[in-house]
Amino acid sequence: MIQRIVLLALLFFALTAADIYPLAAQCTFMSYKVLAVDKIGVRCKESVANLPEVSDRDPQNPKTKVGDAIITTVSSPYVTIRANVRLAGGANANWLSVELISGNKLQSATKYSVAITLAPSALGQPETSIPAISIDTTSSYTVNPAKSASDPILFSFRSATVALSNPAGKCTLMVTTLLARSHQVPVRGCVLRDQILPDDWDEIGIVNVTLESSPVLQMLPDSLTGPIDVFAMTPTIPKTARMSPLKPPASKDVATWYFNLTFLGASGSSPAWTLDGKVVPRLVPGLYGGFEINPFVGSANVGQGSISTAKYTDTIDLGSNAIRTFEPQRNGIDSWVLTPGITAESDKEFDTWNMLGTIDAKFNLRGSYNPELRQQLESLAALIRSDPTRSWTINDVAIPRFGYLFDVHTMLETGKKVSDSTVQNSNKSASLTLPEYSILRPAVQLHGLLQLYRVSADCVMTGRYLALTEDSVLEHKDKSLYLYKFHGWKAYNMVTGAYQIDPIGHWALSITYNNGFAPPKYSRANSVQVGLLVKY
Amino acid sequence: MSVFNTTAAVVKIWARLQTSPAPDARLEVLWSANGGPFFPDACRDLVKQIYAAFPGASSLKNDLKYQQIKDTVANSTGNIDTVDDLADAVAESLTTREVVFLTPATRAVALPSPKKGAAK
Numbered sequence: 001m002i003q004r005i006v007l008l009a010l011l012f013f014a015l016t017a018a019d020i021y022p023l024a025a026q027c028t029f030m031s032y033k034v035l036a037v038d039k040i041g042v043r044c045k046e047s048v049a050n051l052p053e054v055s056d057r058d059p060q061n062p063k064t065k066v067g068d069a070i071i072t073t074v075s076s077p078y079v080t081i082r083a084n085v086r087l088a089g090g091a092n093a094n095w096l097s098v099e100l101i102s103g104n105k106l107q108s109a110t111k112y113s114v115a116i117t118l119a120p121s122a123l124g125q126p127e128t129s130i131p132a133i134s135i136d137t138t139s140s141y142t143v144n145p146a147k148s149a150s151d152p153i154l155f156s157f158r159s160a161t162v163a164l165s166n167p168a169g170k171c172t173l174m175v176t177t178l179l180a181r182s183h184q185v186p187v188r189g190c191v192l193r194d195q196i197l198p199d200d201w202d203e204i205g206i207v208n209v210t211l212e213s214s215p216v217l218q219m220l221p222d223s224l225t226g227p228i229d230v231f232a233m234t235p236t237i238p239k240t241a242r243m244s245p246l247k248p249p250a251s252k253d254v255a256t257w258y259f260n261l262t263f264l265g266a267s268g269s270s271p272a273w274t275l276d277g278k279v280v281p282r283l284v285p286g287l288y289g290g291f292e293i294n295p296f297v298g299s300a301n302v303g304q305g306s307i308s309t310a311k312y313t314d315t316i317d318l319g320s321n322a323i324r325t326f327e328p329q330r331n332g333i334d335s336w337v338l339t340p341g342i343t344a345e346s347d348k349e350f351d352t353w354n355m356l357g358t359i360d361a362k363f364n365l366r367g368s369y370n371p372e373l374r375q376q377l378e379s380l381a382a383l384i385r386s387d388p389t390r391s392w393t394i395n396d397v398a399i400p401r402f403g404y405l406f407d408v409h410t411m412l413e414t415g416k417k418v419s420d421s422t423v424q425n426s427n428k429s430a431s432l433t434l435p436e437y438s439i440l441r442p443a444v445q446l447h448g449l450l451q452l453y454r455v456s457a458d459c460v461m462t463g464r465y466l467a468l469t470e471d472s473v474l475e476h477k478d479k480s481l482y483l484y485k486f487h488g489w490k491a492y493n494m495v496t497g498a499y500q501i502d503p504i505g506h507w508a509l510s511i512t513y514n515n516g517f518a519p520p521k522y523s524r525a526n527s528v529q530v531g532l533l534v535k536y
Numbered sequence: 537m538s539v540f541n542t543t544a545a546v547v548k549i550w551a552r553l554q555t556s557p558a559p560d561a562r563l564e565v566l567w568s569a570n571g572g573p574f575f576p577d578a579c580r581d582l583v584k585q586i587y588a589a590f591p592g593a594s595s596l597k598n599d600l601k602y603q604q605i606k607d608t609v610a611n612s613t614g615n616i617d618t619v620d621d622l623a624d625a626v627a628e629s630l631t632t633r634e635v636v637f638l639t640p641a642t643r644a645v646a647l648p649s650p651k652k653g654a655a656k
Contacts (some may be wrong), residue, residue: 016639030559047557059588094559146632147615147625148599154632156624189632196631200538208632286597289582325581327572329552349562364572373609377568384565394608403575407588415611 026051026118027096027130033204034137034162036230038100040071041088041201042133045388049093067118067127069098074111074134082523092201108231109138127425136161139235141207143243144220152214153188156244157221159205162229164194166207171226172210173281175219176244181318192228196493207263219243240271256281274303274529282447292485294425296442297341301518302348313492313525316350317494319343320356334369334437337362343413343522351423352437352472352520363408372451401453409445413464423473425481432473432481440467441519454500462492464519472522490527492516508533525534539630543623546589550582559620565608566619575607575614586626599629 027044034043036040053064067085072078081104088095096112106112116130139162144197146154156292171190177183189210195204207227221237260276280299286292301313321341328335338361345354379397424431442465451459469487476482493515501507512529537545544556550641551557551566558579563582567574579602604625616622 043559045560047556091541093538093541101554121610135565145615146599146628147604147621148629148632154628156628191631193627193631197539197627200627202538203627203631204541210632282601287580287587287600287602288583290581292580322578325577325584327578327581329571335560335581337577364577366571369573374568374574377565377608381565381568384561499593512607 018085019306019352019500026128027116029130032114032133032135032161033201034106034165034230035097035104035204038102040083040135041092041204042096042098042114042130043201044094044096045092047133048096049087052119053086053087060161066096067116068114070116071098071100071106071112071135072526073216074113076178083114088201090199093111100203105284106137108229108233110483111136112506128331137389139164139229139231139233141221141224141236141237142461143241147197152245153211155209155211157209157224157227157235157237158208159207159227159229159235161205162228162231162235163194163204164192164207164229164235166190166227168196168226170342171209171224173211173224174222177217177219178221179217185219190211192227202218215243215245216423218245235260237304254511272304274527275300276301288346289324291324293320293322295320297321305424313514314347314521314523315518316346316348317343318346319358334366336364347521349423351421353421354520356419358411358440360409360411360414365408367407368404368406370403371405371449372400375400375403399453403449405447405449407447409443409447411443411445413439413440413441413443415428415439417484417520418471421509423481425475429479430481432483434471434483436472437470438468439521440469441465456497456498456500458496460494461520462516464490464492466490470519470522472520474521474523486517486522489503490519490522492518539627540591540620543586543626544619546585547582547619547622550585552577556562557619558577559618559623561619562617563605563619563622564617573610575605575610576602579605579607586622590626590630593630595629595632599632600625 009128011321014034025047028041028046029049031044032043033041045345047064051066053066056063056065058468061325065084069083069085071083073079073139081100083098083100086097086099088097091121096116096449099117100394112135114133115287116133118128118130119125139159141157141159142159144156145152146156149153161171173185173187174182175185176204187209187314189208191208193206193208194200197203207224209224218237219242220249221241221243226233234284255278258278261273277300280294283295284293298318300316302316303314319342321339323337325335325337338359341358343356343358345356346352376394376397376399380392380394383392383396413521417436419436423434443462445462447461448459467489468483470484472484473481474484494512496510496512498508498510501509510531512531512535514525514527514529516525517523518525540559544559547553547557547563547566550553552570555567557566562575567578570578582605583602584620585598586600590596603611604614604616606612606617616625
């Protein structure tokens with residue numbers, strides 16, 4: 001009975017104390033690093049540079065501090081060490097420095113618990129405590145490929161817990177692969193980041209290892225000798241570490257090579273196919289004046305088919321362009337993207353070549369970009385703001401039922417057809433001369449997307465005004481060739497309906513309807529394509 | 537300023553935030569309150585601003601590309617997801633290519649002083 005009363009009293013006291021002295025989020029612990037045998041760095045989620053400082057009352061060492069810490073070993077023999085908590089200072093606004101009282105040292109390969117109490121934020125306020133931090137002075141590496149993904153020969157070996165030095169100035173990497181047991185891999189460079197960026201505690205304990213060549217097979221790193229930790233030990237590498245070749249991007253926007261092959265079918269006809277492809281090798285790194293430079297851009301929408309009303313646009317574009325994003329956030333425009341370029345426009349038979357200078361300006365109008373995913377992310381951001389200490393994910397937010405986006409392109413295509421050319425029919429039994437002509441096409445493209453839960457409809461309407469008459473040779477069913485003249489408005493419309501199989505939209509069933517006239521041939525496209533869309 | 541603080545300052549301006557972003561804040565989430573697509577349009581603008589914050593660091597232009605920034609749907613294989621990831625990629629570029637590929641004299645010119653930083 002007495003025990004129950006005592007427990008209830010303790011519970012009441014704990015609840016009351018928590019209510020009176022709530023723990024302020026002065027430092028939400030993120031990570032730690034053992035910087036020296038008598039110093040630990042604690043990284044906080046928030047900036048701690050403005051924490052109030054008090055004197056540590058040590059006449060021998062009159063410094064200021066922001067709190068105290070008690071460091072205890074978590075297993076026998078139990079040892080307790082007192083420490084001062086100071087601001088890291090300099091550039092390290094998110095770091096606290098836990099400095100052991102003089103004469104005390106941490107031991108290697110030992111687990112500690114660190115309890116930090118911060119000084120009151122103002123006179124009369126209580127001290128605040130950070131939940132006890134578990135620290136392990138065993139040094140081991142995690143191995144990650146470079147985030148600068150263009151460099152598949154670079155890997156970061158990260159001793160998350162213990163600072164490193166490299167007295168010998170070189171390192172040796174031993175790996176195991178599927179084909180060979182533990183062997184040395186040629187290393188071009190081995191750099192401790194904090195040697196290049198000193199006074200930056202984020203960079204402490206990280207070694208950039210640059211290989212001589214990109215790994216072809218997955219490698220299991222066995223050891224990295226050379227760098228040593230503050231206890232003069234070589235960090236170990238866990239058996240789960242891997243050094244893998246880079247994964248290629250899967251998105252059409254990012255891919256260097258993109259091919260989408262679609263088959264068409266109808267009763268009583270032979271199979272037909274279309275190819276929607278794009279090739280954009282990343283030849284120029286970086287941005288110049290904010291412009292991304294693409295010296296070679298190739299795209300194709302071609303195919304082969306015998307269904308009389310189902311056709312592809314038969315367009316092949318080769319050229320180069322530059323792309324820049326502007327974020328004005330005024331005059332009703334959130335952002336716009338300018339894409340000047342030059343294009344050689346042809347068809348599958350390569351019997352027509354139009355040389356064009358092009359300008360494309362895409363405008364995102366205010367309030368017109370509101371797809372379901374953006375709404376979800378905005379709700380997620382609100383949740384994170386409401387409780388930053390909790391780990392929120394997109395799964396904590398319900399999928400909105402309705403979303404939309406709308407953007408407008410204005411385009412100008414101008415140039416001329418390159419000399420007279422001869423066009424042959426498909427069985428090479430007849431030919432016709434296609435004369436030279438000039439080209440001036442202002443154009444408007446409207447793009448809209450409507451989403452209703454997992455169903456979406458994406459519509460792209462392009463209206464070109466052919467200010468100058470353009471010629472095209474088209475083949476009739478009887479294989480005869482006719483010269484057609486095109487002038488005025490020519491529209492091309494593509495509507496894609498999709499049903500997302502999974503919530504994020506990696507998998508979708510799609511149906512695409514094409515209708516209209518596209519340069520340079522202006523043959524009527526009128527087709528329906530059904531497919532499975534996979535995006536990863 | 538440290539690489540992280542400079543990067544966080546750039547992200548704060550880019551995403552029009554009231555306060556400095558947390559290290560584990562996702563770039564895509566930070567951008568969501570703004571108009572226009574995150575990828576590729578806003579990502580291209582973010583990388584442009586990162587280049588401007590580290591003047592003289594030619595390694596960034598060679599290594600850091602907007603195509604590496606992760607978008608849940610449009611670029612799900614991107615490996616830069618959070619503010620910390622972005623700062624890490626910047627630090628990685630600053631500390632490798634210059635050192636491995638440049639002479640010490642060139643390196644001194646190319647690398648920004650970590651104390652001065654360059655964020656406006």
